[in-house]
Amino acid sequence: MIPYYYLASVALIVIGIYIVIAKKNLIKIIIGLDMMDTGVNLLLISIGYVKGGTAPIENGNYTLYVDPIPQALVLTAIVIGVSVMALALSIVIGLYKNTGSLELDEIRRERK
Amino acid sequence: MIAVHPVLLIAIPLFFAFLLPLIGLFSKKVLKYVVTGTIALNTIIALLVFREALNSPIFDILGGFKPPLGIVLMVGPLGGFIALIINMAGLIISIYGMEMKKEPLVKYYMLSLLLLMGANGMVLTGDLFNLFVFLEVTSIASYGLAAYNKDLKGFEGALKYVILGSIGSTFVLIGIALIYSQLRTLNMLDIATRLNEMDPYVKIVAFTSLFLGFGVEAEMFPLNTWVPETYDGAPHSVSAMFASMSAKAGIFALARVIFTIFAFTNYLWFVVIMGVLTVFFGEIIAYAQRDIKRMLAYSSIGQMGMILMGLGIGTTMAVEGAFFQMFSHAMAKALLFIAAGYMIYATQTEKMSEMKGIGRNPLIGIPLLIGILSILGMPPFIGFYGKFYILMGGFSEGYYAIIALFLAASLVEVAYYARFIKIAFEGGGKRYPSPKATVYIPLLLFAVIIVIFGVYPKPIFEILSHVTTFLTGGV
Numbered sequence: 001m002i003p004y005y006y007l008a009s010v011a012l013i014v015i016g017i018y019i020v021i022a023k024k025n026l027i028k029i030i031i032g033l034d035m036m037d038t039g040v041n042l043l044l045i046s047i048g049y050v051k052g053g054t055a056p057i058e059n060g061n062y063t064l065y066v067d068p069i070p071q072a073l074v075l076t077a078i079v080i081g082v083s084v085m086a087l088a089l090s091i092v093i094g095l096y097k098n099t100g101s102l103e104l105d106e107i108r109r110e111r112k
Numbered sequence: 113m114i115a116v117h118p119v120l121l122i123a124i125p126l127f128f129a130f131l132l133p134l135i136g137l138f139s140k141k142v143l144k145y146v147v148t149g150t151i152a153l154n155t156i157i158a159l160l161v162f163r164e165a166l167n168s169p170i171f172d173i174l175g176g177f178k179p180p181l182g183i184v185l186m187v188g189p190l191g192g193f194i195a196l197i198i199n200m201a202g203l204i205i206s207i208y209g210m211e212m213k214k215e216p217l218v219k220y221y222m223l224s225l226l227l228l229m230g231a232n233g234m235v236l237t238g239d240l241f242n243l244f245v246f247l248e249v250t251s252i253a254s255y256g257l258a259a260y261n262k263d264l265k266g267f268e269g270a271l272k273y274v275i276l277g278s279i280g281s282t283f284v285l286i287g288i289a290l291i292y293s294q295l296r297t298l299n300m301l302d303i304a305t306r307l308n309e310m311d312p313y314v315k316i317v318a319f320t321s322l323f324l325g326f327g328v329e330a331e332m333f334p335l336n337t338w339v340p341e342t343y344d345g346a347p348h349s350v351s352a353m354f355a356s357m358s359a360k361a362g363i364f365a366l367a368r369v370i371f372t373i374f375a376f377t378n379y380l381w382f383v384v385i386m387g388v389l390t391v392f393f394g395e396i397i398a399y400a401q402r403d404i405k406r407m408l409a410y411s412s413i414g415q416m417g418m419i420l421m422g423l424g425i426g427t428t429m430a431v432e433g434a435f436f437q438m439f440s441h442a443m444a445k446a447l448l449f450i451a452a453g454y455m456i457y458a459t460q461t462e463k464m465s466e467m468k469g470i471g472r473n474p475l476i477g478i479p480l481l482i483g484i485l486s487i488l489g490m491p492p493f494i495g496f497y498g499k500f501y502i503l504m505g506g507f508s509e510g511y512y513a514i515i516a517l518f519l520a521a522s523l524v525e526v527a528y529y530a531r532f533i534k535i536a537f538e539g540g541g542k543r544y545p546s547p548k549a550t551v552y553i554p555l556l557l558f559a560v561i562i563v564i565f566g567v568y569p570k571p572i573f574e575i576l577s578h579v580t581t582f583l584t585g586g587v
Contacts, residue, residue, distance in 0.1 A: 017279070033274075033275065033278045033279075036279070036282045037282065047293040069292070073292075076241075080252075084274065087256065088255075091255070091274060092271065095267045095271060098263065107264075
């Protein structure tokens with residue numbers, strides 16, 4: 001059986017891509033990007049999951065740990081994701097100041 | 113014992129990038145000299161690292177953890193070569209960047225140093241996740257630089273780049289996750305040796321994800337719609353940086369995914385088809401362009417497609433050609449973007465049809481001609497060897513259809529560049545202001561490099577003889 005968290009992460013990624021492709025509102029597109037990010041982070045973290053494992057801190061009481069490396073990777077990926085989102089939002093603010101609109105169609109019209 | 117640590121190539125730009133705001137508090141005038149000095153220092157270190165890597169690959173262990181657990185920088189001869197190209201191009205472009213007037217200058221210089229640092233990191237690192245981090249550093253710096261002009265064009269290009277770039281990095285991360293889930297390692301060489309343990313289906317999905325992800329930065333066909341808008345909207349020096357630094361780092365990362373990690377050795381139809389599509393997409397749309405920077409951007413896509421084809425054909429000769437093409441494209445396209453920057457400044461328009469006689473000033477005209485002829489692949493310039501070796505590589509294996517397509521695309525390229533040459537050298541134009549030293553010095557430096565290594569390519573071929581080890585999974 002495929003563990004359900006893999007399915008959930010794939011679903012998040014696919015929904016994110018769908019939003020990015022289908023939506024015309026810039027804020028919605030950025031939300032889609034964020035959902036994709038979240039999906040991949042979930043995929044990464046679930047790879048390191050061990051059933052019944054505790055946090056990977058060595059103190060002698062436990063023998064079963066989850067894999068610490070994916071957690072480190074996800075922490076890095078979250079930080080990167082946040083900075084990309086911040087930058088994307090600031091670019092959207094810039095576009096809004098230039099055109100007064102957040103809709104892609106209207107921005108294109110403005111350009112012509 | 114390592115004499116020069118390759119990590120300096122990453123650490124120095126990073127250190128100075130965050131020192132710049134402090135320096136900017138005291139004096140804004142010294143900033144540009146600090147940046148050029150930093151990149152010059154970096155170029156010298158790149159040269160030393162490269163000389164050492166020619167003898168034997170350098171493994172620089174970071175943070176005190178032994179690989180495969182810890183992060184290691186691995187610099188082979190080819191990696192050192194590409195790092196040297198990136199730093200050299202960065203140095204020459206930074207001379208042009210001294211002309212930059214638009215505020216906030218501190219941020220411009222900071223981001224350009226960070227872009228250099230990310231591109232260096234992408235080329236040098238030996239760890240897959242580290243590669244992702246440097247990809248993101250490069251991309252974030254690029255997003256900021258692309259929107260630097262703060263006008264509608266700049267923001268639009270930057271937004272497109274952000275969206276495609278984020279999708280690309282998501283795919284890279286998926287690929288990394290899949291590989292890690294199977295092998296529990298992130299070290300590139302470790303992955304390569306244990307690749308057989310992977311489930312074949314997961315392997316294919318992981319390869320495709322990584323390929324598509326790095327394809328965004330390497331301007332591969334379906335993912336390169338950001339290129340024209342971003343290059344068009346960015347400041348001129350930034351367009352030159354994208355073409356010669358981040359695109360080269362992206363394509364080298366792609367080459368390492370193909371050859372070092374997944375150890376494909378023979379003909380890769382998938383990569384070749386993507387290359388052919390990229391070439392045709394780029395060249396044919398470039399033919400229809402009226403604006404100079406958009407034409408150069410599409411031409412850049414076409415050139416990257418040629419490199420991709422060379423990598424895909426996969427014979428030693430074709431891959432040598434692909435690496436030669438990376439070198440020649442980095443030099444010639446940076447030259448053309450700087451020249452385009454001057455031409456737009458002098459004529460106050462981006463339309464090529466209104467640039468009559470701009471090349472009649474020899475300080476602009478001669479480098480411009482050298483750059484264009486090199487891109488077209490004329491014999492005494494470096495562009496010739498790249499194209500010729502890719503062709504010969506395909507020819508020796510009998511892929512005649514691909515060769516025919518390649519040549520057809522090259523003809524289109526000749527057609528639109530010839531059209532531009534005709535306009536640029538036509539008589540009877542206006543009088544244009546003569547270029548400043550910050551414009552013609554970088555142009556001449558690039559032109560000199562193009563001519564010297566075009567007439568005397570032997571050193572480059574000696575470096576590229578290491579392609580054989582690269583293809584068999586070496587560093």
